[in-house]
Amino acid sequence: MTNHHTIAVTAPTGHVGSRVAQLLVQAGTRPVLLVRDPDRLDPGLRAAAEVRTVDLADTESVRSSTKGVDAAFWLDGVGESAPDPIAASTAFGAAAAAAVEANEIGRNVFLSSGGAELRHGAGNIDGLAAIEMALDATGADVTHLRCGYFFTNLLFDLDGLRDGRISGQRRPDERIPWVDPRDIGEVAAARLLSSSWSGRHVQGVQGPQDLSFAEVAAILSEALGRPVRYVEVSDDDVREQMRAAGRPEAVIEGIVGMTAGTRDREPAVPREYVTTTPTPLSAWAFTTLRPLLAA
Numbered sequence: 001m002t003n004h005h006t007i008a009v010t011a012p013t014g015h016v017g018s019r020v021a022q023l024l025v026q027a028g029t030r031p032v033l034l035v036r037d038p039d040r041l042d043p044g045l046r047a048a049a050e051v052r053t054v055d056l057a058d059t060e061s062v063r064s065s066t067k068g069v070d071a072a073f074w075l076d077g078v079g080e081s082a083p084d085p086i087a088a089s090t091a092f093g094a095a096a097a098a099a100v101e102a103n104e105i106g107r108n109v110f111l112s113s114g115g116a117e118l119r120h121g122a123g124n125i126d127g128l129a130a131i132e133m134a135l136d137a138t139g140a141d142v143t144h145l146r147c148g149y150f151f152t153n154l155l156f157d158l159d160g161l162r163d164g165r166i167s168g169q170r171r172p173d174e175r176i177p178w179v180d181p182r183d184i185g186e187v188a189a190a191r192l193l194s195s196s197w198s199g200r201h202v203q204g205v206q207g208p209q210d211l212s213f214a215e216v217a218a219i220l221s222e223a224l225g226r227p228v229r230y231v232e233v234s235d236d237d238v239r240e241q242m243r244a245a246g247r248p249e250a251v252i253e254g255i256v257g258m259t260a261g262t263r264d265r266e267p268a269v270p271r272e273y274v275t276t277t278p279t280p281l282s283a284w285a286f287t288t289l290r291p292l293l294a295a
């Protein structure tokens with residue numbers, strides 16, 4: 001007997017979605033890839049999948065592109081780049097939930113974040129909380145992956161790294177979970193392929209250990225072979241810098257709030273065996289960051 005499960009993947013060109021897509025192919029399925037530009041896909045992946053175009057900011061497009069889908073990996077690709085991030089994420093959550101209901105998508109995995117448990121007061125993470133709640137209200141099976149801080153956030157300031165500096169709003173000694181997005185993709189793919197769970201679940205994805213920015217600077221210095229120091233900047237200094245760069249107020253508060261609203265909190269999802277993923281920051285920095293800085 002064959003059991004056909006069609007699994008859709010949003011953002012298959014991104015850090016997390018690209019890993020989800022590859023693992024689904026390696027598992028012997030033919031995933032449905034939801035992309036805005038098929039040319040950005042790896043040719044090998046494009047050949048092994050069904051490619052559909054989507055605009056995640058368009059409710060009708062999200063619904064029509066997920067017809068016939070049994071399971072979906074949902075990633076909010078629109079919040080971070082919108083002039084009002086929380087409003088854009090909330091609209092995406094409504095669109096995803098409408099698609100789940102209209103197309104009876106029975107199994108769903110959503111890329112969320114630590115801090116979403118607060119629901120309000122954590123900047124852009126509030127938008128992910130809104131998506132969690134919209135998906136919950138459908139009654140379909142859903143796992144929310146509450147992820148730690150992505151290693152790939154370091155890619156946003158390569159110039160700073162070239163100058164030997166990383167900066168952030170946290171105290172140098174405050175530890176948070178740091179995670180390789182590729183490892184998140186592995187957890188997501190495993191959940192999508194498994195039929196051993198149902199109902200609503202929250203699962204942390206937290207990398208191998210919690211790290212402070214001081215520890216991150218030391219790890220990077222070693223892995224990159226050049227000194228890196230951590231510079232703490234105040235919430236207000238970040239606001240001033242972004243205002244000077246002409247960023248809209250909702251964007252500024254969305255970014256500042258992610259740290260300001262989660263400072264010195266115990267994570268609601270404690271670190272456990274099931275939340276821990278393998279790749280150390282040192283390995284990622286050596287293989288991914290070091291060549292970029294050498295270029």
Ligand SMILES: NC(=O)c1ccc[n+]([C@@H]2O[C@H](COP(=O)([O-])OP(=O)(O)OC[C@H]3O[C@@H](n4cnc5c(N)ncnc54)[C@H](OP(=O)(O)O)[C@@H]3O)[C@@H](O)[C@H]2O)c1
Pocket residue numbers: 010011012013014015016017034035036037040054055056057075076077078080111112113114128147148149150152153181
């Ligand atoms: N950074 C963190 O520390 C952190 C922590 C927890 C959760 N998260 C969440 O993780 C997500 C980012 O994951 P990532 O790093 O894997 O993403 P990413 O590499 O930044 O890629 C973003 C993806 O979204 C797609 N996309 C953007 N706008 C789209 C649109 N209108 N229609 C269709 N696709 C669109 C992009 O497609 P193109 O290739 O066409 O551009 C790309 O595949 C965000 O939702 C964020 O909230 C981040």
